[in-house]
Amino acid sequence: MTEHLPPGPRGHWLRGNLPRYEADRLGFLRRCQEEYGDFCSFDGNTVVVGDPVAVHEILGKTNAEYLAEGTLFAGGDDLDEAAERAAVWMAARRKGSRGFNRRVATAHAERMIGMLDEQLGRAGARTVDVQPLMARVSGCMVADYCFGGEGSALVETIEAQVAAAIPIMSAARVLPRWMPAARNRRFAAARRRTMAAIGGIVDRRRALPAPEPPRDLLDVLLAARDPELTQHQIEEVLRVTLLASYGVPGTTLAWIVRELSFRPDIQARVQDEATAWDGRDTPPELATLPYTEALVKEILRAYTPTWLMGRTVREEVRVGPWTLAPGRQIMFCPYLIHRDPRWWDEPEKIDPGRWLGEKAPHARHAYFPFGAGPRTCLGTHLGMLQLTLVTSWLARRYSIAVETPGTVPASPAALLSPAGLRASFAVREHEEAGFVSAGGR
Numbered sequence: 001m002t003e004h005l006p007p008g009p010r011g012h013w014l015r016g017n018l019p020r021y022e023a024d025r026l027g028f029l030r031r032c033q034e035e036y037g038d039f040c041s042f043d044g045n046t047v048v049v050g051d052p053v054a055v056h057e058i059l060g061k062t063n064a065e066y067l068a069e070g071t072l073f074a075g076g077d078d079l080d081e082a083a084e085r086a087a088v089w090m091a092a093r094r095k096g097s098r099g100f101n102r103r104v105a106t107a108h109a110e111r112m113i114g115m116l117d118e119q120l121g122r123a124g125a126r127t128v129d130v131q132p133l134m135a136r137v138s139g140c141m142v143a144d145y146c147f148g149g150e151g152s153a154l155v156e157t158i159e160a161q162v163a164a165a166i167p168i169m170s171a172a173r174v175l176p177r178w179m180p181a182a183r184n185r186r187f188a189a190a191r192r193r194t195m196a197a198i199g200g201i202v203d204r205r206r207a208l209p210a211p212e213p214p215r216d217l218l219d220v221l222l223a224a225r226d227p228e229l230t231q232h233q234i235e236e237v238l239r240v241t242l243l244a245s246y247g248v249p250g251t252t253l254a255w256i257v258r259e260l261s262f263r264p265d266i267q268a269r270v271q272d273e274a275t276a277w278d279g280r281d282t283p284p285e286l287a288t289l290p291y292t293e294a295l296v297k298e299i300l301r302a303y304t305p306t307w308l309m310g311r312t313v314r315e316e317v318r319v320g321p322w323t324l325a326p327g328r329q330i331m332f333c334p335y336l337i338h339r340d341p342r343w344w345d346e347p348e349k350i351d352p353g354r355w356l357g358e359k360a361p362h363a364r365h366a367y368f369p370f371g372a373g374p375r376t377c378l379g380t381h382l383g384m385l386q387l388t389l390v391t392s393w394l395a396r397r398y399s400i401a402v403e404t405p406g407t408v409p410a411s412p413a414a415l416l417s418p419a420g421l422r423a424s425f426a427v428r429e430h431e432e433a434g435f436v437s438a439g440g441r
């Protein structure tokens with residue numbers, strides 16, 4: 001078959017569409033869709049897909065016709081080498097996914113509210129930047145999930161690696177990894193430190209008797225049998241988990257903070273559910289927080305942290321009416337699909353209630369904050385649990401004062417975050433006693 005790419009804006013003769021994209025990423029993608037429809041060439045190498053059914057099909061064929069390896073906009077990756085990396089990861093992922101079980105998640109849930117209290121306690125009465133604060137909370141949570149109490153020693157190392165990865169992940173012009181650019185060198189050094197820290201914890205834990213039941217993801221990975229996971233597989237599952245979830249729930253929490261303070265009606269309903277729970281030793285069951293969970297789903301719709309995703313074509317494929325050659329990049333924007341009036345009623349309105357009806361509030365495949373297909377998020381259940389419980393506890397225990405909540409712009413970089421959101425968190429008088437848990441106070 002001959003390649004047949006969709007049309008798209010011509011752009012500058014040398015720099016293509018990058019300058020206009022960089023000036024207003026979401027606006028540019030939206031305008032492309034309005035002008036060219038659901039399939040549009042960003043440049044001669046990257047195709048933007050806006051049709052949710054086509055996106056779902058692409059995600060479903062990942063590892064076969066498409067690869068999740070590779071970075072957005074980057075062309076010329078070695079496809080065989082990327083497919084090899086995908087196969088190694090999938091073998092580790094299959095075994096590692098056993099560590100994402102209900103028992104480990106429940107034990108972790110009992111500790112995570114204490115982590116939120118600790119971080120907010122450090123902020124005291126000061127007005128602080130919400131995004132980094134909540135990123136730290138989510139970093140502490142994932143480190144705890146992976147390593148229990150030992151995780152806290154790793155939080156700053158991971159934070160440094162994420163900081164080194166952001167300029168690479170959010171850039172629209174990608175430099176090959178072998179290029180000795182400062183940002184690539186910083187990333188490589190941070191990655192070496194992360195791997196050394198993870199390897200050290202795995203070695204120490206391996207030398208100890210295995211606890212029953214397993215307390216965290218590392219315990220589960222070390223206990224895997226028939227066959228056992230290799231050291232490399234264990235370290236890969238931990239590395240990918242730490243990086244994939246570092247900051248993603250935190251970004252969502254930052255948007256939730258904004259929404260709770262911006263919308264007293266929503267805050268009141270979340271508080272009602274939170275205060276109906278009278279246990280102080282165990283976190284509430286998710287089933288008792290339907291409105292809070294609906295708010296989390298709604299925020300993940302309207303402010304999807306992973307606002308832009310992509311795949312690399314591995315074999316010649318047909319995408320809608322177009323034919324793409326191996327090596328082409330596909331890009332799709334969950335943010336735009338989640339706000340498209342063809343698939344949603346009143347998509348610009350934040351309405352948790354839309355999730356409380358019998359029927360899904362959207363057209364088929366038009367909601368995918370956790371991705372889909374064989375590379376879907378491993379922490380979907382855990383992420384929902386973390387976000388719902390932390391939101392409930394935030395609304396119950398803290399009075400939040402946000403500076404200018406209505407004017408916070410969405411900043412689409414590596415993640416979609418509320419740029420410049422600042423707030424203070426004061427403990428409500430009747431909540432002074434706080435939550436009592438093993439990992440908390």
Ligand code: HEM
Nearest residue numbers: 241244245248249306369370371372375376377378379383
């Ligand atoms: C707000 C919460 C979260 C959101 C919105 C989210 C979203 C995502 C998305 C969109 C992907 C890419 C999926 C794809 O390419 O199809 C992903 C991958 C992943 N997520 Fe999450 N995530 C969240 C929380 C978590 C948590 C709490 C963990 C684990 C502790 C986690 C672990 C992972 C892993 C390991 C992958 C890589 C999967 C692979 O490549 O095979 N995520 N996540």
